[in-house]
Amino acid sequence: MHGNANVLTGDRGTSALAQGPSAxxxxxxxxxxxxxxxxxxxxGPLANA
Incomplete structure (x- = not known):
């Protein structure tokens, strides 16, 4: 897998106390x-760079 798994999850913490990712x-x-x-x-480098 390439990329960040957190892009598949909602932007909220695990609880009010601990703000870990909910991935x-x-x-x-x-x-x-x-x-x-x-x-x-x-x-890699950008195409127009």
């Missing part, structure tokens, strides 16, 4: 990719 409470569905996947370029 482990967001079920998602996944499936295998059968097509060719393009390379991940998020960490």
């Amino acid at each position: 482990h409470s967001c079920p998602v569905e996944i499936e295998a990719v059968t097509a060719e996947v393009p390379p991940v370029t998020v960490s």
Whole structure:
């Protein structure tokens, strides 16, 4: 997985006392990719740089 898992969850803390991320409470569905996947370029230079 590339990216931040917190983008899949609501922006709220676990409680009023502890403000940890609630990332482990967001079920998602996944499936295998059968097509060719393009390379991940998020960490490369910008196209217009």
